[in-house]
Amino acid sequence: MKISTKGRYALRVMIDLALHDTGEYIALKDISDRQGITVKYLEQIVTVLNKAGYLRSMRGNNGGHRLARKPFEYRVGDILRTMEGDLTPVECLSESADGINCPKAEECPTLSFWRGLDKVVNDYVDSVTLQDLVDQGKSLTGYDYSI
Amino acid sequence: MKISTKGRYALRVMIDLALHDTGEYIALKDISDRQGITVKYLEQIVTVLNKAGYLRSMRGNNGGHRLARKPFEYRVGDILRTMEGDLTPVECLSESADGINCPKAEECPTLSFWRGLDKVVNDYVDSVTLQDLVDQGKSLTGYDYSI
């Protein structure tokens, strides 16, 4: 029942990009220095975020990444689902590519319980925006605007 | 963000024991036949449930297991936490045995978000009792009271 590092780091990357948004592209090297995550691992994460349309990326000298939208336009749930695949607590609630779900769904005494859990989780993560996390970050002791 | 088979199966075992409660001990063999889970794997699960005080177990001929309380006295959250360790979405919220949590907690922009997720999950699973699942099971099409 854990969120993977990809999901957690993706949130930190998005917050980092929001806090350091100057309109310029931000290199993974800079994020790596601030967040303590290797450039190589960050590459994997931003690739997914980029393909989801959450980032604008540019190769080459002075290249890097920046947010494609304003922070309040990102739901945290969307970011997490993008990284995790989905946030369903049990496999039988996943959108299966081949359309196969549990054949015993009709007689399953726990299915509606899992549906309820799935709903509270997704409703919660969708109620928070990236802007909320950014505001939280700025309000904390020790936040250094210069970095 | 998945519940393991141990957590899912434990719920099925508890429901099974509730639905077939006659006051007698129920052998894992019977649960295995009905639920399609091997006796050996069931052993691992009921051992944990037993040590948590959720079951009364008896060895030997005509031995087996039965619920220690009435179904409405079990919160689903307690059963799941017993099997999963905890239901926290991130490690830093776990009750660490050595008391070590994240040293950057004070400056973490995502901590309160994770706390909120932890709360909605645990509040939800604690709002459902085993009796609710049993009622759900009985109400479904295809439930055969004879087995």
Add this chain to the structure above:
DNA sequence: AGAATTACTAGTAAAATAGTATGAAATGTC
């Protein structure tokens, strides 16, 4: 041309998950 940076594909070590296997101990029945 050359440095910086992302993009793409593959590989790998460690941990977690989902079981199996073996045998001992207890209990009721014949």
Add this chain to the structure above:
DNA sequence: GACATTTCATACTATTTTACTAGTAATTCT
């Protein structure tokens, strides 16, 4: 008391997932 049945305890194992690392190609600016 022998025996079948069942839990209890411990250890082992195969597979999958996670969390990275590595190498190289492509792009961009100076």
